[in-house]
Amino acid sequence: MPTISVDKAALLKALEKEYTTEEFDELCFEFGLELDEDTSQSTKPEDLAQPAQLKIEIPANRYDMLCYEGIAMNLRVFLQKEKLPKWTLTAPASGELETLTIKEETMQIRPLCSGVIFRNIKFTKERYDSFIALQDKLHQNLARQRTLVSIGTHDLDTIKGPFTYEALPPEQIEFIPLNQTQTMNGKQLMEFYEKDRNLGKYLSIIRDSPVYPVIFDSNRTVLSLPPIINSNHSKITLDTKNVLIEITALDKTKLEIVNHVLVAMFGGYAESIEPLRVISPHNNESRDTPDLSPREMQAEVDYINQVTGLALSPAEISSLLERMGHTVTGSNTDSNLLDVSVPISRADVLHQADIMEDVAIAYGFNKLPRVYPNKTAAVAAPLPINKLADIVRVESAAAGWTEVMPLILCSHEENFEWLNRKDNGGTAVRLANPKTAEYQIVRTSLLPGLLKTINSNRHQPVPIKVFEVSDVGFIDLTKERKSRNERHFAAAIMGKTSGFEQVHGLLDRIMLMLRSAFITREDGLKNEQLEGYWIEEVDDDTFLKGHSAAIKVNIGGKHHTIGVFGILHPSVLKCFDLGYPISTVEINLEVFL
Amino acid sequence: MAGGTRGPVPVPLQAQDRNLTQEVLDLLDTKSPLQTSDDFSAISQRDIKAALDRLASRSMVEFVTNDAEEAVLTKEAETIVADGSHEFRVWAAVKDAGKIPIKELAKVVGAESAKVGQGNAFKHKWIKKDGDSLVLVANEVKDTTRELLQEVQETKSLSDAKALTDLKKRKLVTLTKVITYTVTKGPKYAKEMPVEVTDLTSDMLVGDAWKTTNFKPYNFNALGASQDAGALHPLNKVRQEFRNIFFNQGFVEMPTGHFVDSGFWNFDALFVPQQHPARDMQDTFFISDPPKADKPRADPETEAQLNAMEAGSKRLFASSETIETKPRDYEKYWKDVQAVHQEGAFGSIGYRYPWSEDECLRLVLRTHTTAVSTWVLHRLAENPRPARYFSIDRVFRNESVDATHLAEFHQVEGVIADFGLTLGGLMKFLEDFFAKMGLENLRFKPAYNPYTEPSMEIFGYHKGLKRWLEIGNSGMFRPEMLEPMGLPKDLRVYGFGLSLERPTMMKYGVDNIRELLGHKSDLRWIREQPAVRLEKD
Structure with missing residues (x-):
C-alpha cells in the first residue's frame, strides 16, 4: 500500500478542524485509511527539521488519494464540508482544439496516447511538488513502473501544436533531455542514463525496440521520449501558466484512469480544463480526450440493505453515497434501482458491490448491526491426511522425539547431491525467480530439513532425536497443476553411536499405532493375503553400505515400498557438517489413508 | 548397614579428606555455640556451609550467619609491618650513615622506599637536605604507619575509622566481606550422623524394614529428574x-x-x-x-x-426432496x-x-x-x-x-x-x-x-x-x-x-x-x- 506524506497544518486547515492525532487516526480508520505516523509526535531530528507531516497509508486501488489534493478533497466530501466537484471541459475561445496525431508506427512499441491541457494554472511550490510526486506515484503503482502508462507534462507556451506522436529509429531522435545541457540521440540517451538511479530501470521498456516512441510539436521540437524522459525545452516551472499533459500507454483503461486522476487532482487549480483532440484513425482511437462525463451505474436498494443488514430508504442511501463522492440521479424505472453517477476519480468502482461497500463505509462499518443468523447447523470434518498425520505426530512425540518444522523450499544440492541422490530431472519442482540461492526447489524429501535443524542445534547434548510430518512435492505431469504433494514422516537421531535400532524402533512403534503388523520378508512374499510390513536390506547411496533397509507394506493385497531407513553415509554427514553418526527413517504416509 | 550410608553423600574430597560434618558434631558435644571463624578457620566458607546445611536439614544443628568486614594487609603493608615505613627506613638509613648523598639513597634503601620515603621524611621534619646530601633532623621518631598496620594485622580492624580509610586509599589495607557462622545444637543433635537411606526399595517392603528406616530428607529446592521427553512443535x-x-x-x-x-x-x-x-x-x-x-x-x-x-x-x-x-x-x-x-x-x-x-x-x-x-x-x-x-x-x-x-x-x-x-x-x-x-x-x-x-x-x-x-x-x-x-x-x-x-x-x-x-x-x-x-x- 502506498504511503503519502501530507503537510499536517495544511490538511487540518482544509478539514476545518484541529484534530488531535487520536481523532485524526479515528477518522482515517473509519474511512479506510491508516495513519502511519504523525511526525509532530516524533523526536527524530529529520522530522523536527520540517513542518509536521501526516504519513497516511492509502488502499492500493484509490489512485484518487495519492496526493495531498485527493486526500483533502475526499475527506472534505466524507465530512460533508463540500460536494465532490464536477469537472468539465472548456474549449478555447478560438474554438480550435490543440491536436495530437498518432502515427501508425507507434503500434510497434506503445500505441496509445491521450492528454489534456490546463489553462492558467496557478502553481505554488507545494502544488508543483505535489503535481510531480503524484505522477511518480502513478508511474510506480497503476502504471507498473511506467510499463503500462507514462505521463509527460509540458509548458504549452514553449511549444506549438499541432503535435504528433511517432515512432522513429533511436538515431533519428535528437534532443536535450530534461535538466541536461547536451543534445543526444535516442541511442546515446540509453547509454547516458544506463547507470542513472532513477531512470536506469525504465530503459529496458524500449531499449531493444527498432523504433522509439517520440512526441513532436509542429516545429519538430521534441516534447518527450516516453516512457523515459521529457525534453528540457518544454519543461514546466513554477511560473508555467498553460500545461500540456500527454500520456502514452499500452493499456487503454489505465490510460484513461491516469488522465482522470490528473484532472481530478489538479484541474481545480486551473482556470479551465481544455480537451486535446487525438487523431488516430488507424486504430479507431480518434477522440477528444479526456472524457469527463461520470460513469452511470445502477445499484439495487434491496441488495445494499441485505448485505449491510440495514433498512435504508433510497434517500438515505443517496445522502450516504454523496459522502463517498457519488451522485444518485434518481430511479425512473424501478424503485428498487438507483441510478448512480460514479465520478471520474473513482476508477475502483466496478460493480454494485463497490457501491454497497461505500454505503457501508459512509454509514460506519463499526455501527452496522452485528447479528449472526442462527439458521444453519454444520458438520465438521478433518482432512483425512491431516488426521493421519496428527496420529503419527502425537505418537512420535510420545515416544520421546521432538517435532521440528523446517522450510519446504531448499537448495538443489541439499536435496540431491548432499544426500548422494541423483536428480534424473522431472522430479523436483523448480522455482523460476527465487531471491536467494537457498530456495531453488520444493523439497522431495524431509531429510535435508531434519539435518539442517540438527546442524543448527549441534551445541546441544546428544542424542538429538527429531521428527517431522509434512509435505514434499513432486512433478506429476498427469495432474492439472503438473505436480502433487505427498505427506511424509521422517525422523533422525544423532548420537555417539549410530542409533540405527532407535529409528527402527520408532518405525515399529508407528506401524503398531497404524495397525500394521510386523511380518518377515519371507512370510510377506509367500503369502499375498498377509497384511503388515517387513523390511529388507537395500543398496542406497544415502546410507552406509549394508546399513539401510527398505520398508515394505502389504495393504489389501497390494505391496508398496513406503520408505527407507538406515545409518547415514559419512559423506552425507560431512556435507551437512555434522560430527556424530546419524540414522534416519522416512516414509510416505499416503498409503495408510 | 545394608542399603544405607553414613551421611547423606560421600564426603567430598575437596574438604581435604576431612569429614567436616562429623567434626562439627564432635566439637559441638563440648563447645556450643561454636564459631566457625575460630574453630574452623582453615576451612573455606563454601565447605563449612555445605556441612552445616547437611546437618541443619536434619535438625541436628542450628546456625546463624554473621556478615563482617575484615581489614587485610596488602603485600606492601606486610613489609611495612616487618621493616618499618618507607620514611622510617630512609630516616634509619640516614641515622646509621650520618649523611647520605641523595644519589646514593636508592642504593641503600631501595628505589621504592627512596621515592616515597624521602618526601614523607622531609614532611615530618625527620631529615633535611644539606647540599647534595641528606642529614638527620630528629633523633627519635615514631613510626605511626607501622603501628597502625600492626593493629590491623592483629585485630583485622582499626578503631580509628579515619585512619582506616586513609590506609585503604594508600593501598595498604583492603576490606573483604567475611561470612562466619555461629553454630548451636539442634533439636535432633546426636554425636553421630544417623544411618539414612535415600529411597524406598522393594527389599524394605519384604520385612517391614521400612518402618524403622531413617529416610534421607528430600531436597525440595531442586528440580526432579529430567524426563527425556519428546515434544510437539x-x-x-x-x-x-x-x-x-x-x-x-x-x-x-x-x-x-x-x-x-x-x-x-x-x-x-x-x-x-x-x-x-x-x-x-x-x-x-x-x-x-x-x-x-x-x-x-x-x-x-x-x-x-x-x-x-x-x-x-x-x-x-x-430430506425427501431430491437435490438437483x-x-x-x-x-x-x-x-x-x-x-x-x-x-x-x-x-x-x-x-x-x-x-x-x-x-x-x-x-x-x-x-x-x-x-x-x-x-x-x-x-x-x-x-x-x-x-x-x-x-x-x-x-x-x-x-x-x-x-x-x-x-x-x-x-x-x-x-x-x-x-x-x-x-x-x-x-x-x-x-x-x-x-x-x-x-x-x-x-x-x-x-x-x-x-x-x-x-x-x-x-x-x-x-x-x-x-x-x-x-x-x-x-x-x-x-x-x-x-x-x-x-x-x-x-x-x-x-x-x-x-x-x-x-x-x-x-x-x-x-x-x-x-x-x-x-x-x-x-x-x-x-x-x-x-x-x-x-x-
Whole structure:
C-alpha cells in the first residue's frame, strides 16, 4: 500500500478542524485509511527539521488519494464540508482544439496516447511538488513502473501544436533531455542514463525496440521520449501558466484512469480544463480526450440493505453515497434501482458491490448491526491426511522425539547431491525467480530439513532425536497443476553411536499405532493375503553400505515400498557438517489413508 | 548397614579428606555455640556451609550467619609491618650513615622506599637536605604507619575509622566481606550422623524394614529428574487449537495438498488482474519446471475425498426432496473468468485489459490458501448450499527474509457460504471466533482486497501492549469471483484469514520468526514451550 506524506497544518486547515492525532487516526480508520505516523509526535531530528507531516497509508486501488489534493478533497466530501466537484471541459475561445496525431508506427512499441491541457494554472511550490510526486506515484503503482502508462507534462507556451506522436529509429531522435545541457540521440540517451538511479530501470521498456516512441510539436521540437524522459525545452516551472499533459500507454483503461486522476487532482487549480483532440484513425482511437462525463451505474436498494443488514430508504442511501463522492440521479424505472453517477476519480468502482461497500463505509462499518443468523447447523470434518498425520505426530512425540518444522523450499544440492541422490530431472519442482540461492526447489524429501535443524542445534547434548510430518512435492505431469504433494514422516537421531535400532524402533512403534503388523520378508512374499510390513536390506547411496533397509507394506493385497531407513553415509554427514553418526527413517504416509 | 550410608553423600574430597560434618558434631558435644571463624578457620566458607546445611536439614544443628568486614594487609603493608615505613627506613638509613648523598639513597634503601620515603621524611621534619646530601633532623621518631598496620594485622580492624580509610586509599589495607557462622545444637543433635537411606526399595517392603528406616530428607529446592521427553512443535500446537475452534463450529477442512497452483486458481479466478502487483516477480515464486499448468479440469481424486468428508452432513441433512446437482462446466468457467476480467460481466465493468491465457496458466507456489477455497467454492456451485470450510497450511511469498518475514508461512483461512449473509454477521462471527482466543472488542477498518468487497481489516485490542493490533483480514467475496463459478447471486460468502505465525509469536513472546519456523529453531526451546490454551494465555 502506498504511503503519502501530507503537510499536517495544511490538511487540518482544509478539514476545518484541529484534530488531535487520536481523532485524526479515528477518522482515517473509519474511512479506510491508516495513519502511519504523525511526525509532530516524533523526536527524530529529520522530522523536527520540517513542518509536521501526516504519513497516511492509502488502499492500493484509490489512485484518487495519492496526493495531498485527493486526500483533502475526499475527506472534505466524507465530512460533508463540500460536494465532490464536477469537472468539465472548456474549449478555447478560438474554438480550435490543440491536436495530437498518432502515427501508425507507434503500434510497434506503445500505441496509445491521450492528454489534456490546463489553462492558467496557478502553481505554488507545494502544488508543483505535489503535481510531480503524484505522477511518480502513478508511474510506480497503476502504471507498473511506467510499463503500462507514462505521463509527460509540458509548458504549452514553449511549444506549438499541432503535435504528433511517432515512432522513429533511436538515431533519428535528437534532443536535450530534461535538466541536461547536451543534445543526444535516442541511442546515446540509453547509454547516458544506463547507470542513472532513477531512470536506469525504465530503459529496458524500449531499449531493444527498432523504433522509439517520440512526441513532436509542429516545429519538430521534441516534447518527450516516453516512457523515459521529457525534453528540457518544454519543461514546466513554477511560473508555467498553460500545461500540456500527454500520456502514452499500452493499456487503454489505465490510460484513461491516469488522465482522470490528473484532472481530478489538479484541474481545480486551473482556470479551465481544455480537451486535446487525438487523431488516430488507424486504430479507431480518434477522440477528444479526456472524457469527463461520470460513469452511470445502477445499484439495487434491496441488495445494499441485505448485505449491510440495514433498512435504508433510497434517500438515505443517496445522502450516504454523496459522502463517498457519488451522485444518485434518481430511479425512473424501478424503485428498487438507483441510478448512480460514479465520478471520474473513482476508477475502483466496478460493480454494485463497490457501491454497497461505500454505503457501508459512509454509514460506519463499526455501527452496522452485528447479528449472526442462527439458521444453519454444520458438520465438521478433518482432512483425512491431516488426521493421519496428527496420529503419527502425537505418537512420535510420545515416544520421546521432538517435532521440528523446517522450510519446504531448499537448495538443489541439499536435496540431491548432499544426500548422494541423483536428480534424473522431472522430479523436483523448480522455482523460476527465487531471491536467494537457498530456495531453488520444493523439497522431495524431509531429510535435508531434519539435518539442517540438527546442524543448527549441534551445541546441544546428544542424542538429538527429531521428527517431522509434512509435505514434499513432486512433478506429476498427469495432474492439472503438473505436480502433487505427498505427506511424509521422517525422523533422525544423532548420537555417539549410530542409533540405527532407535529409528527402527520408532518405525515399529508407528506401524503398531497404524495397525500394521510386523511380518518377515519371507512370510510377506509367500503369502499375498498377509497384511503388515517387513523390511529388507537395500543398496542406497544415502546410507552406509549394508546399513539401510527398505520398508515394505502389504495393504489389501497390494505391496508398496513406503520408505527407507538406515545409518547415514559419512559423506552425507560431512556435507551437512555434522560430527556424530546419524540414522534416519522416512516414509510416505499416503498409503495408510 | 545394608542399603544405607553414613551421611547423606560421600564426603567430598575437596574438604581435604576431612569429614567436616562429623567434626562439627564432635566439637559441638563440648563447645556450643561454636564459631566457625575460630574453630574452623582453615576451612573455606563454601565447605563449612555445605556441612552445616547437611546437618541443619536434619535438625541436628542450628546456625546463624554473621556478615563482617575484615581489614587485610596488602603485600606492601606486610613489609611495612616487618621493616618499618618507607620514611622510617630512609630516616634509619640516614641515622646509621650520618649523611647520605641523595644519589646514593636508592642504593641503600631501595628505589621504592627512596621515592616515597624521602618526601614523607622531609614532611615530618625527620631529615633535611644539606647540599647534595641528606642529614638527620630528629633523633627519635615514631613510626605511626607501622603501628597502625600492626593493629590491623592483629585485630583485622582499626578503631580509628579515619585512619582506616586513609590506609585503604594508600593501598595498604583492603576490606573483604567475611561470612562466619555461629553454630548451636539442634533439636535432633546426636554425636553421630544417623544411618539414612535415600529411597524406598522393594527389599524394605519384604520385612517391614521400612518402618524403622531413617529416610534421607528430600531436597525440595531442586528440580526432579529430567524426563527425556519428546515434544510437539509450538506452531503446530497453536494450529491444533485453531483446528479445534473450526471443528467446534462445524467447519470442513479443505484439501490443501498442493503447494503448486496455476495463475488461474491462485489469481484469475479470484478476480486479481494480471497486472496486479501481487503477480510481480518480486512477490510471487513462479515455477520454471514444470513449465505450464493445464486449463482447469475435473479432479476426481480430490472430489472423492471431499465427498467422503461431507458424507456425514449429507446423511444428517437428508430430506425427501431430491437435490438437483448441475455438473460443473470448466470451459464455461474459464470463459467467464476471462470475460469478467477483459470485458466485464455479471454486472461488473471488469478491468478492461487484454487478458492473457499464458499468464493464467503460469505455475506458481500458492501465495495464499484462498486458491484452494476458490476450488472448493466452485465445487459448491454444483449444489449451492450453506457450507463452512477452513484450512491451515503453508503458503509462499518471494520475500526478503528478516525478523518478521519468511518466504514461507502458514495461513489460517475460513470460508462461510450462506444465503442472505450480512456484513454485520461476519463481524459477529469474527467477534465470537477471536473471543475464543481471548481477544475481545474488535474493530473493523475498511480495506482493499481485489477479491473481497467489502473488505475489512480486523483489529483487536492487545491488553499487554495497550494498543490496537491488526489481527486478520476478512470480507465478502466479490460477485466477479463467485458468479463465474455458477453460484447464485444471493449466495454470499464470507472469507477471513490470518497467519498462524503471528498469534503464535504473540502467545510465546517470539520476536524473530526464524526462531519459530525453519531449521534455526532451538530444540530445547521447542521442548520447553508450554501447552497452548488460546482462551487462557
